[in-house]
Amino acid sequence: MSSIRKYVLITGCSAGGIGAGLAEVFREKGYHVFATLRNPAKLPPSLNRVNNVTPLTLDVLSPESIAAAVKSVANETGGRLDVLVNNSGQNFIMPALDLDIEKGRKLFDLNFFAPLAMIQAFIPLIVEAKGYIVNQSSAAGYVPLPFGSIYNGSKAALNMASGIWGRELEPLGVRTLTLVTTSVKTPAFDNIPRPEIPRNSPYYVIHDYIERLSDGRLQEGAPDTRTYGLKVVGEIEKGTTGEVWVGKDAGMNRWASKWLPQSIFNLALDSFVKASVELAKVAEAHKAKKS
Template sequence: MASRLKSVLITGCSAGGIGGGLADAFHEAGYHVFATARTPSKISPSLAKAPNVTSLALDVLSPESIAAAVESVTRVTGGKLDVLVNNSGTLMVMPALDVSIEEGKRHFDTNYWAVLAMVQAFAPLLIKAKGYVVNNTSVSGLVPFGAFGSIYNSSKAAAILGSETWRLELAPLGVRTLTLVTAGVKSNVFSNVKPPIIPKTSYYYGIRDWIVEQLDGRMQKDGITAKEFGDKVVRQVEKGTTGKYWVGGGAAGARIAAWLLPDWMMDMLIVSMFPFGKMLQAQSKVKNN
């Protein structure tokens, strides 16, 4: 028998992450939550055992895994899905001159192509439900925050523009789209990122320790909690909001800066936050002496 509750499927629900906060918020709002993760055992036990929660194994890079998730949701809901939240993503910090192109492509596979694959696969269920697509992107896709994050930033920029274009395409089919431009959220994302190994041949080798330190969580210092983030997102979904929604610690300031500041002022702001140019100059002087 199909569940009568509104349903939501959320990718990337490992404990301690944004996905877990989203799942908790939607569950409290009365949804049947399909909490997914590549390794379901990483989902919080309290969430996995809660009523009206279905834990699913889902690898967003596997067409077979996505198809299996569609079948599982269909069996429970009778072929409808009210909300699809594409939350899975990967973070990468590495100087662009040192990036492995193949590794960079894998990040785009997760942060962009997997999102589109999920939308395509669940489109029939969403259209039947007159549902909602929520795509979690990043403020870094619009403002180049974060030193040496060109792969992450550009993959999120692609996701933002893709999401906003899909919004226009899906609207005539009765499906709404919300693009989350996410700023500071306290989660375990940095602890799960493999520290970059800067090669000795890199122009940035002299500041390699500083580059690695960018993953120490300092960017989340003023962030909101994952549950607070989830509550904000649920409110927007319940209101029927579409388009870009800036959310998280520092989101308002970043939005104003992106809107008002000319490029040269934005450059000055980012350089003041990430003064690696001065650090490189200092290293060069040391070597020359």
């Protein structure tokens, strides 16, 4: 076994979240962990003032903050980074017609462009270590869920781009893994901005339904962050590249998204989220308004 210490940097390590769960498993496996987050007060006690963990304040939307993190990591590691985990991200539910475009752009910045900015900034350290880039994406990128076009669209873009980045980085000796995550038990839905549907929106008639989509029901029966972390770190230690589906019913969801015809897949999705019933109410209200 090599005696060379391995280093991992993980974004979005707030208490209870996937990032914190990954950080704890990496630490148990002997890695030195740079646990980063925008608000250091949200770091869990298990990662604060413990061996092999360096907390870093990092805003992945700030080039200056990213540059400062690169300098801090390089100074501590001698200019290398074995694993970069782009975990930061946020969900968002809103009908496309009612969306504030600027808010939509900010979500794409966080979910899509921030991982690329982190890769560009840290790539000299990762190449030096012949390291790993892990991009936290979502099965939502394969699911045409009504009222989720911005979040799901940003993850669809990341799913595709992460695979392309993997091919581009392979000649540099860098491996890339895309985590297509289904449901994991976290407080993430507590942080989702609640959709505020305007009264003049054609979807206001179902505003209660749209608001409930962000209430965390999709996490029922999902694995905890430690179970998730053990699976992911195991894949990294095996050298897995490409896409790995992880989380609640990951295998079934992967099969359905890859092999079911879109119409059948939509019916299966609808049996769970009941979107067609709600959209029928919108159609009925629209017809009544015009008559």
